[in-house]
Amino acid sequence: MTNLNYKILLIEEDPVITREVKKLLHLDNYQVYTTAYSGEGIKMCRHYKPDLIICNTNLRDESGYHFLIALRNDLKLKHIPFIFINGKDSKDDIRMGMNLGADDYLTAPFKSKELLLSIKSRLDRFDIFNTRSTHENKHTTIISVPVIPQEINNKLSKTEFKIITMIAEGMSTKEIAGSLNISLKTVENHRHNISKKLNLSGHNSLVRYAIKNIKQEFKILG
Structure with missing residues (x-):
């Protein structure tokens, strides 16, 4: 189109x-x-x-x-x-x-x-x-897949990767802690480490970075 x-x-x-x-x-x-x-x-x-x-x-x-x-x-x-x-x-x-x-x-x-x-x-x-309207397969499934910049894949641990993805989805520190079953302090430590690894500074820099750089794409499984 x-x-x-x-x-x-x-x-x-x-x-x-x-x-x-x-x-x-x-x-x-x-x-x-x-x-x-x-x-x-x-x-x-x-x-x-x-x-x-x-x-x-x-x-x-x-x-x-x-x-x-x-x-x-x-x-x-x-x-x-x-x-x-x-x-x-x-x-x-x-x-x-x-x-x-x-x-x-x-x-x-x-x-x-x-x-x-x-x-x-x-x-x-x-x-x-x-x-979807052009597919006749009634069992088609659509899944959401985060698209991650290469620098994130290279620098972050699995837990940090999960956390920055959740930040990109708009989740708060409290919501992230509850979802991962970890403490608020642990989440804050991870956020600090992520910012340091990505050379980010400023109170809102990590949120802005996550929202702008981590995109959600959708794939069709059929």
């Missing part, structure tokens, strides 16, 4: 950002629809059936978080790939977005290439689901 066949809904309150992102997407041959309102965004989803949504966390009528909740609660819309864009890069904001069901979270200022790569990754992933 070419980019000309993809429809993207951009929900953004800032007209300058809307204009710039829309121009970028048009240059890459995407069809783009825009709005600054959550309520109108849901209506446009039902009418245009976009292949992907880009949404700011701040909208004219309510937050982008409220929009995402409404989207994921709608059986006909919940499958649509979703990318948050936001000027905030706090750990809590990123975690909230991912826990609510966002597929990616880009903090401003981000490069045009970052956004385009994120879009392509999400569209490629969900294209796999669209192929």
